[in-house]
Amino acid sequence: MENMEEVNTDLANLNITDEEEDPMVVLGDDSADAHLYDLCLVGRVLTDSVVNFPSLRNTLADLWHPLKGVSITVLEDKRILFRFYCEIDLNRVLEGIPWFFNRYLIIFSRLMEGDDPNTVPLWETAFWIQIHSLPSGFMSDRTARQFGDFIGKFMEYDTNLVTRGVSKFMCIRVLIDVRLLLKRRKWINIGQNRFIYALFQYERLSLFCFLCGRLGHGENFCEICLTLENQQVEFGWDLSLRAVPRRGGQSVSKWLREKTDSEGKSGMEIDGDRRRVFGADITNSRVYPGGAASMNCISRQIRFSKFHIDVEVVNDVEMVHWRLTGFYGAPVENDRRNSWELLRLLKRGNIKPLMIVRNFNEILYSFEKKRGRIREERQMAAFREVLDACEIHDLGLIGQWYTWERGRLVENIIRERLDRGVANPEWWGFFSEYKVSHLQHSFSDHCPVLVDTIGE
Numbered sequence: 001m002e003n004m005e006e007v008n009t010d011l012a013n014l015n016i017t018d019e020e021e022d023p024m025v026v027l028g029d030d031s032a033d034a035h036l037y038d039l040c041l042v043g044r045v046l047t048d049s050v051v052n053f054p055s056l057r058n059t060l061a062d063l064w065h066p067l068k069g070v071s072i073t074v075l076e077d078k079r080i081l082f083r084f085y086c087e088i089d090l091n092r093v094l095e096g097i098p099w100f101f102n103r104y105l106i107i108f109s110r111l112m113e114g115d116d117p118n119t120v121p122l123w124e125t126a127f128w129i130q131i132h133s134l135p136s137g138f139m140s141d142r143t144a145r146q147f148g149d150f151i152g153k154f155m156e157y158d159t160n161l162v163t164r165g166v167s168k169f170m171c172i173r174v175l176i177d178v179r180l181l182l183k184r185r186k187w188i189n190i191g192q193n194r195f196i197y198a199l200f201q202y203e204r205l206s207l208f209c210f211l212c213g214r215l216g217h218g219e220n221f222c223e224i225c226l227t228l229e230n231q232q233v234e235f236g237w238d239l240s241l242r243a244v245p246r247r248g249g250q251s252v253s254k255w256l257r258e259k260t261d262s263e264g265k266s267g268m269e270i271d272g273d274r275r276r277v278f279g280a281d282i283t284n285s286r287v288y289p290g291g292a293a294s295m296n297c298i299s300r301q302i303r304f305s306k307f308h309i310d311v312e313v314v315n316d317v318e319m320v321h322w323r324l325t326g327f328y329g330a331p332v333e334n335d336r337r338n339s340w341e342l343l344r345l346l347k348r349g350n351i352k353p354l355m356i357v358r359n360f361n362e363i364l365y366s367f368e369k370k371r372g373r374i375r376e377e378r379q380m381a382a383f384r385e386v387l388d389a390c391e392i393h394d395l396g397l398i399g400q401w402y403t404w405e406r407g408r409l410v411e412n413i414i415r416e417r418l419d420r421g422v423a424n425p426e427w428w429g430f431f432s433e434y435k436v437s438h439l440q441h442s443f444s445d446h447c448p449v450l451v452d453t454i455g456e
Contacts (some may be wrong), residue, residue, distance in 0.1 A: 039087065041094075042080070043080050051104075071442070082223065093108070100143060127173070127204070128202075129202050131172065133199050134170060143170070148173075154174050157227045181212065181286075184199070204432065240398060308326060309326040310323065310346060322355070325343075327358045346391070347389075353426040355451070357420070357422075371407075404445055418439075436452075
């Protein structure tokens with residue numbers, strides 16, 4: 001009995017809470033924490049879509065070829081940690097910014113002492129920007145800094161262009177906030193009450209929205225589309241923002257080859273002029289009634305029908321294959337579901353770069369039609385859904401927005417954007433400097449669509 005009383009007394013005197021709350025001095029290794037993220041970058045891909053991390057890791061590692069390797073790991077909230085093992089490898093990546101994965105911009109930030117990779121802001125990236133239409137005498141360090149601070153945050157001015165005698169434009173490196181609109185031009189005073197526009201072109205510019213002017217998404221995924229309904233709107237941005245790369249020598253894309261005839265001519269003949277188009281030789285093309293054109297292509301033909309021609313373009317030297325499809329959407333709305341099934345069939349099992357171009361006989365949004373019967377939303381939604389399902393995206397345009405028109409009087413002419421080019425991310429990766437133009441039409445009521453893969 002006495003033993004039980006002693007035990008109860010001991011339990012009463014025991015206060016485990018006091019022991020737990022008594023602070024203990026911990027001696028950490030400050031030097032280890034200070035160097036935890038040496039030679040590290042944190043980054044994220046500028047997209048709301050799911051990113052295939054294994055593919056990204058392998059793609060970037062192969063692209064960078066680091067001398068001592070790189071470790072790439074996933075963090076929270078789609079952030080990625082890049083750990084390098086020598087300063088040369090890290091600096092090479094920083095100097096090569098911007099980098100892209102599946103045409104989506106990757107935003108990087110170098111981690112400094114005390115930084116938390118999960119909270120470091122990731123909103124800014126560097127671009128080289130060309131300033132065009134400047135009069136001679138206005139290309140100076142001071143002017144470069146003024147333009148840089150207007151576009152974003154000035155970083156540096158490439159004076160080598162002047163020493164090489166290339167004085168058609170000024171080139172500056174600018175840190176840009178991706179949450180803001182891309183600056184297109186600046187109204188400047190050049191003296192004596194004279195004003196001009198200085199025009200901006202971004203080198204290696206990838207996916208951006210023609211509606212809101214922001215990086216990271218296209219018109220198909222822009223929030224502005226939700227508020228448009230049946231309103232008509234013109235694109236405020238276009239592919240004129242994409243600069244021609246500063247490079248010499250190569251005048252033809254290394255991915256293409258041209259077929260040469262017995263007279264040494266190559267390309268495509270249009271009214272006596274021959275042009276390169278997708279590495280194909282299109283001669284005396286015949287159009288089926290309501291169908292696609294018949295092409296003689298140097299590439300291997302995969303399959304064709306009344307509504308499409310699917311070919312494979314081959315580069316023997318680089319061993320690169322990509323697909324080019326000429327497409328004709330069903331003209332009758334009730335048959336258009338068959339056209340969308342054909343798109344799905346073309347996509348199924350494909351792992352190659354793919355571009356589909358021509359007449360889809362449908363618009364994506366109501367603002368792509370002016371006058372005439374209002375297009376039903378379900379029709380446009382079906383077109384958008386099949387493009388999303390096939391992971392192919394609109395290539396945009398330069399020039400007039402419409403590709404088809406009918407009517408003679410200005411007050412009743414109907415115009416629509418029925419023709420376009422679309423491509424998957426792999427194609428965008430190969431031909432990042434492409435341009436799409438709507439040419440003038442004469443005999444047909446459709447405008448020709450020219451896709452320039454070189455961007456000249």
